[in-house]
Amino acid sequence: MHKKIYKPLFTLLACLMAITLWAQPTGDTSKVEMADRFRADGKIYVVIAVLVTILLGLFIYVIRLDRKITKLEKDFNNK
Amino acid sequence: MIRQKWWKILCGVLLVYTFIAGFLGSVPAKPILNETIRNLYFHVAMWFAMMVLFTVSVIYSVRYLRTNNHKYDIYALEYTRGGIVFGILGFTTGSIWARWTWGAFWSSDPKQLGAVIALLIYLAYLVLRNSMTDMDKRARIGAVYNIFAFAMLMPTIWIIPRLMESLHPGGMGNPALDTHDIDARMRVVFWPGAVPGWTLLGVWITTLRIRLAILTEKKEDLHPAPNQARKLRNA
């Protein structure tokens, strides 16, 4: 029953990404030092990979906790 | 609503979006802040989540006083606890950010002050609740204080920046973030991604705690072991 729900959600994610791309700057001319070199090396993807892994790990943990509580509730109501 | 799946998935999607777009998207180049401006997606979102959780807690306190339904008291308490967790996270991350941009962990910035006041008020709420043992009394007095404190906190947050600014004439020399600093590139990550994402995560964890608290209470009704159960709940 929940399969129906995934599709619009991932469409939403895709749309959000698209908006981000569309909202990119038209050229930053300021001389403020940013981590451009870091980005050019592609190392930023390493950071993102690490962070997203941690985030997903935490999500899986919370989801399992959620399931456990749901099971407890069911057990309780069947008693 | 509490057991539905869609908003939990939405929470995950939004946070993954925040993490990816938050690091890949480009940001305005500001002196001093440099790349740390990306902290906006994580640090400032903590405050939004905190305020939402506290507001929900007050709504449940009002509902408790109107209905005397014990369930609403558990809701109010757990939403407050969730708000405090996010508040502490927001405060700590703010200090770290401030240390490497403004130069000190604590710079008596009005926003920092407001945050500390909010945390003290809600920690006092927990102290107040723990000072009573009678459940009905604890719920009712806790709800009254929660409403009173929230009503006082709102003007505080509004008043303090106005007073502090006049204490330091010439406007703060520090590059504090305000809405003018955030341009469209950051807004599309912050508003649709970070704020609702972190808030939903807070609500999710809070609902888990609520369900656990209700289960504990039901179990206690079946097998009463008053001292031990009460200790567990207060821990």
Add this chain to the structure above:
Amino acid sequence: MNSPYICGPKPGSISSAKHILTLFRKDLLLEIRQQYTFYGVLLYVASTIFVLYLSMGGPESTVWKGLFWMMQLFICVNAVAKSFLQEGKGRLLYFYTIAGPKDFILSKLLFNALLMILMSLVSLGLFVLMLGNPMPNPLSFVAISCLGGISLSLVFTFLAAIAARAQQNAALMAILGFPLIIPQLLLLSKISNIAFEDVLQGGLATMSAVLLGLDAMIIALSLILFPFLWKD
């Protein structure tokens, strides 16, 4: 048809004003008879100011101002805490049944406000006497300290009611009250600049209005929330 209300005044505003006055008079009589708060707090103020005088002599005006408002805060906690904590549970229940919660809290707010005005004036006098007078406009500061006394007493009266219900403990009141009182103290110390500076900054009238608005909000909240506190 032989209800007493037919010929007498209608119940409602008139009788509630009477209740408030009666309860207020009761508090006043109790105070005059015991004289516990007044002399107790007076001694507290005098000894604290004397210690301050010994340790710093005549402080400069910003320190003077800060010390004054901190003193007011502690005086208020001490003076107001008594108003609920002194009465036993049975007596409070009795007042509640004869007068109703709204009249009761209003009479307490009124009494504590007047008590704090008196206490503020006394401590202001002692401050000027012992620590010197750094103000160019002392008269306006008299009015400001009255306003401050009222504002502080309103918040702490309601918190004393909460603390009295929770546990007969004045320390709890301080824990609950200190974070909540910060905006009022900040506002008051800004408004005090009227008395301390010859050149006035703008926006002080707005701040006074904000403070009065806060006071009105606290009274309204007390009226709404106090009945729930007292229900048993």
